[in-house]
Amino acid sequence: MKGLLRKDFYLLWRYFKFYLMIMAAVAGLAFADSIILIYPIFFAAMTVVGLTGVEEKSRWQLYTAALPCSRKTVVLEKYLFAALLLFPTTAICFLIAILIHFEPVIILLNLCAAVLLLSLFLPVQLRFGVERARLFYLIIIVAVISGFSALSGIQEEGGLTLPQLPHFYPALIGLLTALAAGISILCAWRLYRNKELA
């Protein structure tokens, strides 16, 4: 696990300058437009997906079959790496949000959205690879956008009244996100354990 994590962080380092630039730009621009704070967390989530693609390009997955680490470890490492990237990014965004008096709860909800996105993407990408997963991403994005536009259309016509959210809704969303991540890990492992590595 330690070696696999080290490999991902070395790969991340190659993109780290870009990552730092984005964080600096976000920190600067957030004072003008605070909504920009939602991007770094998604960027971190997409970095995890991107690095999995880099590995696939070099056929690293085949090599992992020869390494003394189980397929379960390979899957768990990806989620642990995602956590190690997402949580510090969220912490930085959270601090900036406090500094500029932006609602910190939005940052936490943003983290939940990024985790949900990864929970959907990682099992598919680990099992089917980047090319085939792209189609899945497209379907998800189209479904989400269509869903939102349909919902707002109905709402504008006065046909839909959204229920009042309970005051503890951030905690509820956090709990549901953790549950989704757990299910995602199980799915990823089940999908990856019988994968033909080539």
Added chain:
Amino acid sequence: MNALVIEHLSKAYDKFRLEDINLTLPAGCIMGLIGENGAGKSTLIRLILGAAIKDGGAVSVLGYPNSAPQVKEEIGFVADEQVFPDRLTPLQLGKVMNGIYQSWQPETYRRFLNRFSLPPTQEIRKFSRGMGMKLGLAVALSHAPRLLILDEATSGLDPVAREDILDLLYEFTRDPDHSVLISSHIVSDLEKLCDYIAFLKNGRLMLCEEKDRLSEEYGLIRLSESELSALDPAAVVHKKVTPYGCEALVKRALLPRGIKASPIEIEELFVAMAKEETV
């Protein structure tokens, strides 16, 4: 102790099937895996490593099932092309492997990098194919493996790089506990190196024999067509008709007394078996 035992191994894909493979590689020996493109060499290696999921049969490595985690500590693998994330440098790769293998030997790895003149801080993506293969070997040999598996590791390399790799394999097998399974198209390399030859054709293992026994068992004869047709059909593995008569690859044991077969090179045997056409 056997380094590798494969029993009734099978794997079916849509358009390809590896059927009932049985072979044994004794410890301390080098086995060459020969076959045309698509014969199943890489599939067999992937099954041994557990990268492909077998449909049936069993693979044991150094006395353990190939799925046992401790087995992987003992296997060094070199793929047919560069398989390391190419944005890493050899130095970083060494640190990655140090966190993966319990038996990782940083000093051995550093020595191999020096020996192969591999720049430790240059990104792997800038390496030539030969350098990539040498890096693969450096990694494979730096965690004290007892079984080395090489998939077409010498293909596409210039003669000097190939010679370097073959020299290293000779060194590795000086230890009687070390074994090698190597697949290659370059039969002359295997002929020099191997104790055993396994020949795959269309997913079936046609033979798996000690190299020295192959020349005892098979031979070449030159006869007229009528003389050849008088032989036991089982004796003739392959025949080639020329304007001057027939040239046939035969099993010496099935030849009638008085007919002497001349020795055959492994490469000739491989080509003949690949084009097998029993009379």
